[in-house]
Amino acid sequence: MSTIRTGQDEFPPQTGQDRPELQQVIQEMVDSGFVGVSLRVRDERGEWVGSAGVSELGGTETPPADGHVRIGSNTKTFTATVVLQLVAEGRIGLDTPVDDYLPEFGLDRRITVRMLLQHTSGVFNFTGDFDPDGTFVPGIPATPSGKEWVDNRFHTYQPEELVRLALSKPARFEPGTDWSYANTNYVLARLLIEKVTGRPVAEEMQRLVLGPLGLSGTVQPTTQTDIPEPHPHAYYRYEEDGEQRTVDVTRHNPSWVSSGGDMISTTQDLATFISALLGGKLLPAELLTEMCTPESKAGYGLGVFVQNVPGGGTVITHNGGMAGHAALMYSTPDGSKTLTAALNYIDDSALSMGAAFQQATQQLVQEVFGSGQTEPTQ
Numbered sequence: 001m002s003t004i005r006t007g008q009d010e011f012p013p014q015t016g017q018d019r020p021e022l023q024q025v026i027q028e029m030v031d032s033g034f035v036g037v038s039l040r041v042r043d044e045r046g047e048w049v050g051s052a053g054v055s056e057l058g059g060t061e062t063p064p065a066d067g068h069v070r071i072g073s074n075t076k077t078f079t080a081t082v083v084l085q086l087v088a089e090g091r092i093g094l095d096t097p098v099d100d101y102l103p104e105f106g107l108d109r110r111i112t113v114r115m116l117l118q119h120t121s122g123v124f125n126f127t128g129d130f131d132p133d134g135t136f137v138p139g140i141p142a143t144p145s146g147k148e149w150v151d152n153r154f155h156t157y158q159p160e161e162l163v164r165l166a167l168s169k170p171a172r173f174e175p176g177t178d179w180s181y182a183n184t185n186y187v188l189a190r191l192l193i194e195k196v197t198g199r200p201v202a203e204e205m206q207r208l209v210l211g212p213l214g215l216s217g218t219v220q221p222t223t224q225t226d227i228p229e230p231h232p233h234a235y236y237r238y239e240e241d242g243e244q245r246t247v248d249v250t251r252h253n254p255s256w257v258s259s260g261g262d263m264i265s266t267t268q269d270l271a272t273f274i275s276a277l278l279g280g281k282l283l284p285a286e287l288l289t290e291m292c293t294p295e296s297k298a299g300y301g302l303g304v305f306v307q308n309v310p311g312g313g314t315v316i317t318h319n320g321g322m323a324g325h326a327a328l329m330y331s332t333p334d335g336s337k338t339l340t341a342a343l344n345y346i347d348d349s350a351l352s353m354g355a356a357f358q359q360a361t362q363q364l365v366q367e368v369f370g371s372g373q374t375e376p377t378q
Helices: 020-031 072-088 113-118 147-151 159-167 183-197 201-213 267-278 285-291 354-369
Strands: 036-043 046-053 235-240 243-248 305-308 314-321 325-331 338-344 346-348
Touching: 020 036, 020 046, 020 354, 036 267, 036 354, 072 113, 072 183, 072 201, 072 267, 072 285, 072 314, 072 325, 113 183, 147 235, 159 183, 183 201, 201 267, 267 325, 267 338, 314 354, 325 354, 338 354
Parallel strands: 235 346
Antiparallel strands: 036 046, 036 338, 235 243, 305 314, 314 325, 325 338
């Protein structure tokens, strides 16, 4: 398939361009506890790339400007895009019951493909979920939760296994009546892709997204444990015998989260992808509009969040964390201005970096998009 011209060459790197405000924010992220951060911003001033912190604990080198990281739930945007492309090809119906395609699971026939992509199906989240009273209901043992996950991080889980575990738990709500984020929705989306095409999800991802956009730094490993060079290192911390232990978990088998978050990418590829997607280069206009139309509770469209920016404007986004790696992906609704970042840190069962992660992303979004110039186009 021929490569789609994405316009990325319209943003020549401005390595000498002075953007001290951006460098300051990522330095503050490192000061708050992240091991390293790489940031890429493409806007009317060109492209700015910067790094802070270190690539590896005990080292001195900053994270590579275009290093590979596990992008966690950013995978959902890629997966939703493939499903919608298959909708455009007439192979999937957006409002068709998922049970029509995957009858082997005995899904509630009210659950549609749209509900999977929008997290309104009500299915239990196999990585753990919360009861209405706030009680945490654990999922599979593989979810990063301490020494058990570290010891079993190379185990392979089949996607069907993850779905069946989720379906063994009570539904969170009646399909279509509420919103609840569940990785299970996107494992079902993966199985849907594979059922209607007869090919592995990684092959369809290559055919429909990675190949056409020339995203050579992006892979969907499914079970492969390695990550391409160069990459910053990811860490996990747990307590054993009263002592804190920190382990390098850069290499692990991501099948425990499957298409809910298994992909690997770079800040450059993420910027190219989100810009091309929102610029209309991957989906017909009507499906792109559907994708970017949020439900009311959480502002989630089909594989993306639609968020207002303080001071005016809108961003289309998805972020994701994955056992010591994380990625940020933001864009104006027309794809003309993007912010992407790769983070490496020390993860733990208490999600100790969660508050710092939220604060840092808000700071970055305000700095890049908070001028009031990012008007929505839809």
